[in-house]
Amino acid sequence: MATPVPVTAGPLNKAGLSRNDYKGLPSTLCAGCGHNSIANQIIAACYELDIVPETLVKFSGIGCSSKSPTYFLSRSFGFNGLHGRMAPLATGAIFGDTRLRALGVSGDGDTASIGMGGFKHLIRRNVPMTYIVENNGVYGLTKGQFSATAEVGLTLKHQGTNPYMPVDICMEALASSATFVARSFAGDPKQVKELIKAALSHRGIAVLDIISPCVSFNNQENTLHSYTWGKDHEAPLHEISFVPALDEIELPGEFAEGDVREVTLHDGSAIILKKLERDYDPTDRGEAMQMLEQAERDNVLVTGLIYIDTSRPTLVDGFNLVETPLNRLGEADLRPARETIDKINALMF
Amino acid sequence: MSEKITNNFSLTIATVNGFGSQTANVTLLRALFKMGIPVSGKNLFPSNVQGLPTWYTIRLSRDGFTARRDETEIVVTLNPASFARDLAMVQPGGAFFYADDIKLPLERKDISAYPMPVKALARAADVSSNLRDYIANMVYVGVLAHILGIDMDKIKQALAFHFHGKEQPIASNFGVVQAAADWAKQNLTKTDPFWVEPMDKTDGLIMADGNTAAAIGSVYGGVQFVGWYPITPASTLAESLNVYLPMLRKKDGKQTYAVLQAEDELAAIGMTVGAGWSGLRAMTSTSGPGISLMAEYTGLAYYAEVPIVIWNVQRVGPSTGLPTRTAQGDLTETYFLSHGDKQYVILLPGSVNECFEFGWKALDLAERLQTPVFVLSDLDLGMNQWMTEPFKYPDMPIDRGKVLWEADLERTNGVWARYKDVDGDGIPWRTVPGNMHPASAWFGRGTGHDENARYTENSREWEKNMARLKKKYDTARRLVPAPVIEASADAEVGIIAYGSTGPAVEEARVLLEQAGGPKTAFLRLRALPCSQEVGEFVQKYERIYVVEANRDGQMRQILSAALPDQASKLRSACHSDGLPLTAKWVKDSILSQEVK
Numbered sequence: 001m002a003t004p005v006p007v008t009a010g011p012l013n014k015a016g017l018s019r020n021d022y023k024g025l026p027s028t029l030c031a032g033c034g035h036n037s038i039a040n041q042i043i044a045a046c047y048e049l050d051i052v053p054e055t056l057v058k059f060s061g062i063g064c065s066s067k068s069p070t071y072f073l074s075r076s077f078g079f080n081g082l083h084g085r086m087a088p089l090a091t092g093a094i095f096g097d098t099r100l101r102a103l104g105v106s107g108d109g110d111t112a113s114i115g116m117g118g119f120k121h122l123i124r125r126n127v128p129m130t131y132i133v134e135n136n137g138v139y140g141l142t143k144g145q146f147s148a149t150a151e152v153g154l155t156l157k158h159q160g161t162n163p164y165m166p167v168d169i170c171m172e173a174l175a176s177s178a179t180f181v182a183r184s185f186a187g188d189p190k191q192v193k194e195l196i197k198a199a200l201s202h203r204g205i206a207v208l209d210i211i212s213p214c215v216s217f218n219n220q221e222n223t224l225h226s227y228t229w230g231k232d233h234e235a236p237l238h239e240i241s242f243v244p245a246l247d248e249i250e251l252p253g254e255f256a257e258g259d260v261r262e263v264t265l266h267d268g269s270a271i272i273l274k275k276l277e278r279d280y281d282p283t284d285r286g287e288a289m290q291m292l293e294q295a296e297r298d299n300v301l302v303t304g305l306i307y308i309d310t311s312r313p314t315l316v317d318g319f320n321l322v323e324t325p326l327n328r329l330g331e332a333d334l335r336p337a338r339e340t341i342d343k344i345n346a347l348m349f
Numbered sequence: 350m351s352e353k354i355t356n357n358f359s360l361t362i363a364t365v366n367g368f369g370s371q372t373a374n375v376t377l378l379r380a381l382f383k384m385g386i387p388v389s390g391k392n393l394f395p396s397n398v399q400g401l402p403t404w405y406t407i408r409l410s411r412d413g414f415t416a417r418r419d420e421t422e423i424v425v426t427l428n429p430a431s432f433a434r435d436l437a438m439v440q441p442g443g444a445f446f447y448a449d450d451i452k453l454p455l456e457r458k459d460i461s462a463y464p465m466p467v468k469a470l471a472r473a474a475d476v477s478s479n480l481r482d483y484i485a486n487m488v489y490v491g492v493l494a495h496i497l498g499i500d501m502d503k504i505k506q507a508l509a510f511h512f513h514g515k516e517q518p519i520a521s522n523f524g525v526v527q528a529a530a531d532w533a534k535q536n537l538t539k540t541d542p543f544w545v546e547p548m549d550k551t552d553g554l555i556m557a558d559g560n561t562a563a564a565i566g567s568v569y570g571g572v573q574f575v576g577w578y579p580i581t582p583a584s585t586l587a588e589s590l591n592v593y594l595p596m597l598r599k600k601d602g603k604q605t606y607a608v609l610q611a612e613d614e615l616a617a618i619g620m621t622v623g624a625g626w627s628g629l630r631a632m633t634s635t636s637g638p639g640i641s642l643m644a645e646y647t648g649l650a651y652y653a654e655v656p657i658v659i660w661n662v663q664r665v666g667p668s669t670g671l672p673t674r675t676a677q678g679d680l681t682e683t684y685f686l687s688h689g690d691k692q693y694v695i696l697l698p699g700s701v702n703e704c705f706e707f708g709w710k711a712l713d714l715a716e717r718l719q720t721p722v723f724v725l726s727d728l729d730l731g732m733n734q735w736m737t738e739p740f741k742y743p744d745m746p747i748d749r750g751k752v753l754w755e756a757d758l759e760r761t762n763g764v765w766a767r768y769k770d771v772d773g774d775g776i777p778w779r780t781v782p783g784n785m786h787p788a789s790a791w792f793g794r795g796t797g798h799d800e801n802a803r804y805t806e807n808s809r810e811w812e813k814n815m816a817r818l819k820k821k822y823d824t825a826r827r828l829v830p831a832p833v834i835e836a837s838a839d840a841e842v843g844i845i846a847y848g849s850t851g852p853a854v855e856e857a858r859v860l861l862e863q864a865g866g867p868k869t870a871f872l873r874l875r876a877l878p879c880s881q882e883v884g885e886f887v888q889k890y891e892r893i894y895v896v897e898a899n900r901d902g903q904m905r906q907i908l909s910a911a912l913p914d915q916a917s918k919l920r921s922a923c924h925s926d927g928l929p930l931t932a933k934w935v936k937d938s939i940l941s942q943e944v945k
Contacts (some may be wrong), residue, residue, distance in 0.1 A: 052785075053790070054783075054784070054785045054786075054787065054789065054790060055785075057627075057782045058792075069792070070792055070804070074790070075787055075790050076790055077780075077781075077782040077784075077789075077790045077791065077792075077793075078790070078792040078793065079623070079626055079653075079792070079793035079794070080792065080793065080794040080795070080796065081619065081622075081623075081646075081649070081795070082619070082645055082646060082649060082795065085615060085616075085619045085645075085646065087616070087619070088576070088611065088615070088616035088617070088618075088619025088620045088623065089619045089620070089622060089623040089626075090623060091576075091609070091616075091619075091620050091623060092574060092576055092609075092619065092620030092621055092622065092623030092624035092625075092627070092629075092631065093623030093624060093626055093627040093782065094623075094627075095573075095574050095607050095624055095627065095629060096624065096626075096627025096628045096629055096781060096782050096783060097627065097628075097782055097783030099783070100782055100783060117612060117613065117615075117616075118612070118615070118616055118619070121611075121612040121616065319604055319607050320602075320603055320604050321603060321604050321605075321607065322600050322601075322603040322604065322605055323603075325783050326573050326574075326605065326606075326607075326628075326629055327573075327627055327628030327629055327781050327782070327783055328628075328783070329573070329605055331571070331746060331747045333598075333600055333605050334571030334573070334598075334605065334630065334747060335569055335570075335571050335743070335747055336568065336569060336597040336598065338742050340597060341569075341739075341740060341741070341742045344565055344593075344597075344740060345555050345739040345740055348555040348556060348557040348561075348739075348740075349379055349382075349507075349510050349555065349556045349557075
């Protein structure tokens with residue numbers, strides 16, 4: 001195996017890589033697009049987590065969001081599948097080498113319209129991957145049609161007024177028994193980064209719904225998926241920080257016992273949740289649903305870790321696979337021995 | 350009684366779907382097979398869990414013909430709903446066996462009629478009341494055994510096989526068979542001419558269905574990932590994988606494979622493409638409607654060059670069509686699947702044994718060519734039991750195609766290009782996830798890409814890549830299974846057929862000769878694209894009949910396009926009514942066109 005060599009200088013992480021090693025191609029999205037900010041936070045999160053790019057596999061569907069996997073981690077394998085069909089693509093692909101981490105980037109159209117079925121089944125199976133929805137309530141690539149997450153009553157140029165109720169990605173994820181559900185806002189990069197780090201360290205499906213304003217088609221000041229609205233209405237559940245497995249967990253000193261909640265992940269890393277205005281328990285699915293319902297009534301953008309369950313087995317856990325990655329097995333393991341064929345013929349009558 | 354007719358007749362059993370008659374029918378088929386008599390069985394079942402009429406036909410042919418016949422000499426019925434139809438079905442001089450509780454008029458005098466005390470004997474059976482309806486089917490097995498002379502030991506053997514050697518069900522079922530045979534001996538007088546006698550024509554053969562064979566073949570082909578969604582008549586293929594993979598492919602108790610039932614065919618193919626891209630031997634199995642849903646990802650797999658295998662066990666379309674009947678109507682659907690320019694490799698197994706063989710070969714071809722490979726079977730081949738040669742262990746090592754691992758990339762200093770034709774065969778090299786070399790990764794996509802898999806909308810790059818894909822398809826022409834040709838020097842016309850219609854054509858050639866029709870040569874096509882032999886065969890004869898079980902002559906359409914200068918020679922003998930073609934129909938169709 002080759003040792004990755006950093007291509008440019010800069011501080012190296014524990015994997016011996018610089019931030020540049022996590023970069024992708026230049027973005028071809030609009031200037032100011034929330035998706036670019038998320039791509040930068042993915043780079044930062046992977047760099048800070050010391051992830052070797054070759055150990056991560058990227059997936060996407062079709063849409064503006066789905067273009068973004070080429071804007072980060074050029075050294076990672078990736079597959080840009082079909083519109084709305086990232087979920088099954090990733091589900092099959094993770095079996096190639098189950099040691100790898102999977103990161104998917106999808107959009108609200110890709111996930112909540114055309115890909116809703118696959119999205120829910122991916123969650124139901126607890127496919128071990130981070131699933132980021134770059135949610136802007138609108139179809140960008142096809143020039144500004146409503147998506148399924150657009151709020152009812154939203155008026156867009158050329159489209160008129162949306163008469164239908166929006167799909168709440170987090171609510172759908174919870175209803176499908178997701179084991180990690182979070183929401184963030186592209187205008188809150190620190191929280192985005194911490195949640196991505198937590199999601200990448202979670203064992204199971206991690207759904208991260210990030211409100212990511214579309215500067216071209218859906219950024220009116222008073223609409224849910226805009227920067228202005230997000231900034232004015234964001235209500236974080238906690239102040240969140242992620243502590244990697246190898247670091248000693250030190251609670252911020254100024255907080256009294258009970259102000260901070262710690263969720264330990266399977267690899268020993270932890271999410272530290274600092275209590276803000278209320279007591280919120282992210283391990284209670286019922287409370288999570290109620291909280292989302294209340295947030296909608298109150299017209300606020302609640303962000304943070306909404307729900308986590310670290311106990312459920314993943315899809316891969318259910319298969320009792322050999323240790324060697326399946327895609328490295330040779331003929332001896334793939335073709336039954338010659339003498340078995342007579343036994344099989346005897347079974348045929 | 351007229352002259353004895355031995356080992357040369359058809360027997361149809363009419364029952365109600367969902368009450369276990371399949372066990373009795375297959376027991377009869379297997380017992381006759383073990384007596385050394387060539388047999389074939391066709392299950393004509395409704396799209397229904399329980400309650401609708403169902404028929405099972407067993408053909409005994411001392412000459413070894415296995416195609417379906419329309420005529421049936423013997424009919425057994427337990428179903429009052431189909432009684433009149435069943436009675437009318439019996440050939441003059443035939444025999445009719447019926448449950449004696451059916452009180453309907455028996456108007457025919459030209460046949461032998463035998464009542465059977467089905468309910469009384471089932472009531473006397475040593476089983477719990479909930480099994481009575483099921484075991485009642487054994488009554489006709491016993492009565493037929495006595496009247497036709499079926500070897501009781503072979504029946505017991507067949508039951509032992511069916512019940513996996515479990516003593517209690519074998520004993521209770523055989524008990525009913527014996528009681529019914531005894532009753533027939535005491536109460537019935539044979540008045541029909543039909544007999545069975547032992548032969549040695551099935552020595553060394555096995556009996557299996559094509560879906561099971563396909564599954565086992567795939568297991569020997571090293572299949573590692575299967576994403577599938579239930580659909581008749583393909584479901585038993587994936588279900589068989591769930592039987593044989595655990596049996597044959599565990600290493601120290603751990604799986605070297607994963608089978609996943611998807612939420613729909615869109616997902617089944619998506620998973621399969623993902624797995625194929627990640628370096629696994631990946632396949633899915635479905636039928637026509639599922640293929641429709643798989644169109645988009647299949648096109649992506651063709652263009653992104655992802656190796657996958659797709660089994661299409663055909664049923665009758667369009668639409669939901671006749672879901673439990675057979676046809677070869679998905680050929681053009683499959684051949685032209687998905688938008689834009691594309692070309693697929695399609696394998697056409699013509700026997701259960703070939704289902705096994707193409708099971709492993711398809712996986713080799715997919716990885717060698719880095720492309721979707723379809724295998725077109727059908728309900729007749731996939732779900733019916735056939736006599737067949739035993740499965741042969743693959744005679745070639747597994748072919749993983751062109752894959753670069755870390756050591757390979759170190760040798761090239763990381764220099765490689767995903768879509769570059771370095772070997773002149775149109776097939777590029779690939780890497781798969783998990784390769785830790787820093788130059789290994791590439792970004793897969795269905796969008797326009799250059800040799801390095803980078804996104805591009807450049808016209809020249811697009812065309813160059815599409816030309817290479819075409820070249821790759823020409824390489825496939827040399828790698829796919831060659832046709833099987835039966836030629837004779839004095840043949841006047843050629844016949845081309847494929848898949849499950851082979852047996853009808855084989856028999857039709859004999860019938861044509863007997864009827865004073867033309868001498869024929871026969872080419873059984875085993876794959877698309879056509880290899881060179883196909884063109885040569887067509888060249889040789891003035892008239893070529895393309896025999897197939899669909900309305901539109903789909904293979905003739907494809908061959909006409911592939912061999913435009915020969916197209917006017919190609920004639921269709923095509924027909925689709927949901928049933929396997931008969932030899933008589935093939936003969937009549939050719940003869941009627943010959944006189945024109």
